[in-house]
Amino acid sequence: MPSVLITGATSGFGKAAAQRFAKAGWSLILTGRRVERLKALEEELSKQVPVLTLALDVRDSDAVTTAISNLPEEFLPLTCLINNAGLALAPQPAQKVALEDWHTMIDTNITGLVNVTHAALPLLLKTGKGASILNLGSVAGQWPYPGGHVYGASKAFVQQFSYNLRCDLLGTGVRVTDLAPGMAETEFTLVRTKGDQAASDALYRGTTPLQAEDIAEQLYYLATLPAHININRLEIMTVRQAWSAFAIDRDPA
Numbered sequence: 001m002p003s004v005l006i007t008g009a010t011s012g013f014g015k016a017a018a019q020r021f022a023k024a025g026w027s028l029i030l031t032g033r034r035v036e037r038l039k040a041l042e043e044e045l046s047k048q049v050p051v052l053t054l055a056l057d058v059r060d061s062d063a064v065t066t067a068i069s070n071l072p073e074e075f076l077p078l079t080c081l082i083n084n085a086g087l088a089l090a091p092q093p094a095q096k097v098a099l100e101d102w103h104t105m106i107d108t109n110i111t112g113l114v115n116v117t118h119a120a121l122p123l124l125l126k127t128g129k130g131a132s133i134l135n136l137g138s139v140a141g142q143w144p145y146p147g148g149h150v151y152g153a154s155k156a157f158v159q160q161f162s163y164n165l166r167c168d169l170l171g172t173g174v175r176v177t178d179l180a181p182g183m184a185e186t187e188f189t190l191v192r193t194k195g196d197q198a199a200s201d202a203l204y205r206g207t208t209p210l211q212a213e214d215i216a217e218q219l220y221y222l223a224t225l226p227a228h229i230n231i232n233r234l235e236i237m238t239v240r241q242a243w244s245a246f247a248i249d250r251d252p253a
């Protein structure tokens with residue numbers, strides 16, 4: 001039975017991915033900080049497949065290394081790592097953002113992802129052919145927008161790190177993908193606005209955002225492609241989102 005390690009499984013894409021992989025019979029290693037949510041997910045999904053939950057903050061490199069290098073035999077070989085834990089904060093102009101918010105995004109989206117990847121790589125290399133690292137990037141890593149500042153930059157890191165990993169893993173059989181979604185309705189905007197439910201609702205109102213299940217389906221597709229195929233980057237948007245014109249600073253009329 002193949003097994004998948006999913007970071008940030010307590011909400012959004014991670015939770016939907018856990019449900020999707022469980023449906024296909026994969027063993028699950030699920031992580032996140034919110035213990036109650038991990039417990040609930042374990043209760044739900046362990047009726048279908050073996051589930052191991054690890055209460056982890058991906059920023060804590062010692063905890064991450066210890067947990068991943070001591071996975072029970074039952075959850076090996078590790079076939080897929082989904083580096084999903086991440087967040088955006090402070091959708092204001094850069095010059096108005098608290099330094100702490102920038103640090104939190106860097107520590108989670110970059111350092112956290114690197115911590116987990118470093119710890120899981122020996123296991124994925126052992127699996128070799130057919131193993132995958134699926135990194136959650138974002139359209140924000142490719143396309144700039146106001147208020148994107150460090151969030152977008154952290155996702156540009158995810159893209160380039162994914163490509164560079166591909167170079168070093170050539171010949172090992174381990175695949176790497178930068179999966180870059182656009183607007184998707186999860187708790188993402190609630191987190192980004194520090195709990196402003198009205199702002200979150202307003203963003204998704206009157207349109208058709210991607211849903212967590214749409215991304216989970218892509219993750220499952222990527223993980224189960226024939227072993228000789230590597231999709232380097234997969235950018236996905238709702239048909240109701242597209243780019244906008246360049247902004248121009250003009251003198252007053």
Ligand SMILES: NC(=O)C1=CN([C@@H]2O[C@H](COP(=O)(O)OP(=O)(O)OC[C@H]3O[C@@H](n4cnc5c(N)ncnc54)[C@H](OP(=O)(O)O)[C@@H]3O)[C@@H](O)[C@H]2O)C=CC1
Binds near residue numbers: 013057
């Ligand atoms: N929704 C969107 O529009 C898009 C999201 N993304 C990316 O997809 C990923 C998932 O986002 P999404 O599902 O939308 O958002 P959610 O807020 O719904 O889920 C985020 C998950 O990340 C976990 N997480 C956050 N910080 C940490 C941490 N320090 N340690 C461990 N886990 C952490 C949370 O768990 P807990 O709080 O329990 O630790 C939660 O399970 C993120 O990387 C995000 O940047 C990319 C493109 C579009």
Ligand SMILES: O=CCS(=O)(=O)O
Binds near residue numbers: 182183184
């Ligand atoms: O990564 C999230 C999608 S967006 O908010 O940057 O469009």
